Amino acid sequence: MTTVPLRRALISVSDKTGLEAFATALAQRGVEVLSTGGTAKALRAAGLTVIDVAEVTGFPEMMDGRVKTLHPKVHGGLLALRDNPAHVAAMEEHGIGGIDLLVVNLYPFEETVAKGADYDTCIENIDIGGPAMIRAAAKNHAHVAVVVDTADYDAVLAALDDHDGSTPYALRQTLAQTAYARTAAYDAAVSGWMADAIGAETPRRRAVAGTLALPLRYGENPHQKAAFYTDGSARPGVATAVQHQGKDLSYNNINDTDAAFELVAEFNPADGPVCAIIKHANPCGVARGATMAEAYARAFDCDRTSAFGGIVALNQPLDAATAAKIVEIFTEVVIAPEASDEAKAIFAAKKNLRLLTTGGLPNPAAPARTIRQVSGGMLMQDKDTGRVDEEDLKPVTRRRPSAAEMSDMIFAWSVAKHVKSNAIVYVRDGATVGIGAGQMSRVDSSTIAALKAERMAKECGLPESLAKGSVVASDAFFPFADGLLAAAEAGATAVIQPGGSMRDAEVIAAADEAGLAMVFTGMRHFRH
Template identity: 65%
Template structure:
């Protein structure tokens, strides 16, 4: 049942005479407390916050003196008291509320400064179950929500980054804060507790192996406001959720202009792809354009791997994203900057490589400190009208699959290596996906077509274009292998790949016409391997 409003108008300016400070992150706390004291504000605080403030010689009242009750249970219970929450929730212009305050000796609290226990940090740093539970804040969110609800009279600050703005507003308004300012602080506060609770509920679902919880929430902190979204008429922001998975969200940008919405989307796709390649085994480079790989190469060095990747589709590589699975060195950097590139992302970059890239002032260089593990579980979220689609991340890795040879001829050792390479790449190509590979490099990629036959033909056509541009007499698909992200529903898609020159095929299998497709492969003397796993990517 809804609670009826008494429709008491909120005042515009509310003087800040009494403030409660209780923070986990003490960044800027002492300086802020000192500034408040100089403005004549009475300070109340708790635990470590009170000690830090008092140690700086600032007068502060411990919350226990306000409640008349000591902190108990290792600090779990300290602010959950009517003397605190009555001071936060009282409607100062409601005679009944004012009478209750006088009857129970409750004083109003005009400003609350709270940031929460570092649950997200402890969760993603690998803390054990008891440590994570202990970092679920209770009193903090209660105070935040109470203050935000009563923003008509109370200002709630949840971010140390807002301290300067609060002090500036107090100085401009002679010790008061405006209703508009209090509303904005309240909106931010509710968003913070929503993201906090989302992180907690998400962790519980993960810890208890609840794949599809009855209620699902996601939250994040604004990292950057984009100039625009996919197109200039769309607005966009980049939010981070605290996950430490190496990638664009955790990377350090060493140089270049601000990343755009499309840059972030494509850079994530590129780095996730190279994460499929073990840097201890080989160097790998992926070039991404519009979230699809236009070239992937594997070799002994990044320079060689980049050359292989670029040769697949040098036209599409213009203005693309380059990802490496090893520390970027000078030799590779020298070649990469010869082609206009939007972003380079790598686990690290040598000083020599950084100096080479610095000559291209707009080229963004990101270093992550590591590679994403393709086997690590996670979630992928997509919005649809009226809801969200949530699925687990595709963590199937070809090296962990049981490959089944279904044709009379088995693949050679080289073909098998290239088949695995091709299937790794196909996992990161939009469906329908067809990927031709030869000697550790893509030589033709067909992506996002409505028909698998069309994807196969497009990949072969692009391979022919690349061969002509490089002066080759025939396309590199001759003698290549081919991967399909899903089964061939008919033999025509396979025939198209054979006509392009493929000698071996890797695909999930599982079609009602598998026998027909296998027979076509045998009739042309090619090898075919089933993975039993599909890699649709929409």
């Protein structure tokens, strides 16, 4: 059957956005409307004629509304094959009327969890009848249209206009796919919440789901198809940001902007402005400043070449002075908690520059998970929320770090966490001065970071490498003393690293001989 006349609809929704207009449009087309509870009340208040489902089933809503639509006169109306004589005969024998359109959105379980509700309240917000009806209607999409998103109301009405009050098969197929995705996402949310609630760290089955936020022109490369999906969490970031200007974000923009904002969130805005500049998901400069404009300038001076076409993330609102500096070179995206009107006006002249504001920073210590697909499966792990304070650090060399060195080491350690392994980060006076990322050898990362520090010193007109007098952070232990000695040769005076190598004694001895102060964190920050 290509088109199905729409004569009878069942509407039962928690989200009543657009409900009155949609139901009114159906009524104007002569559609009979069945409904339940709060939905029926809302429709009657709008002056519409509604038939209670209880009138159809002959049973009242009971058990606090837990049982109202689980009845053959509802499910028979959804599941009956209208072109099957036996089904039609059963409908006639038992007084079952066909339902041509089901409009259901589910109890707000995800929103209830997000508000921090207790266990019993979350359980009560698990919908049973809704998913059952949705799955029934979606299975029978040859004869029934099912709507689970308010965003599809207009498409249904337009189809009715184009097909003389009937729904076309292609639309019903699309709606059915959306419906199954919605019930799958709902079940994923419930099962994921319950796993956390009962402390099941590695449940036998894991379900993940997402909602389309933005179709993308392509993925990492033009021959790859891609799209951006959100997971429904309230964590501030790219997924929740408001885009004020600029063309749509690309796959690489989203990936890099997320990396930039997660990095800058490591630094409490109450402790002062911090700016991070990212390129290909790695920081090319991170710095503190007395002002945000100074923080940006210091981050920029870590690697002026790589900053071109990069992503800028701020831990405090974007102001006009900082905006004026940023627009001096081409920048892809700027993300910040807020932006002043003056800063927005400066950016308005750069039509390709995207400005995102998030309303806040993500909590770097908040539990979350990361997922990576591999052939035939996926890897899931807790997000790296590890952090260290001064009291967590273990000095292992004869010379103890100075207060200034300790401050820079903690800063460098926070940055190294967000650099692809093997990661080496040089920091001096609250600013990165050299970063080595993603090398197969830690000594190569040390060498590359030192070369960048030397190159930028020349570009800035300074007489010696920016690494002179710096501290260095390594995301994992030094397996040999060579990487540490490369840092010492570059001019570093102190080292922060996890420790734990079989050759720790050898590395400590080398640090002592070089006059370095070194502390162990006891924590590794691999990032692949």
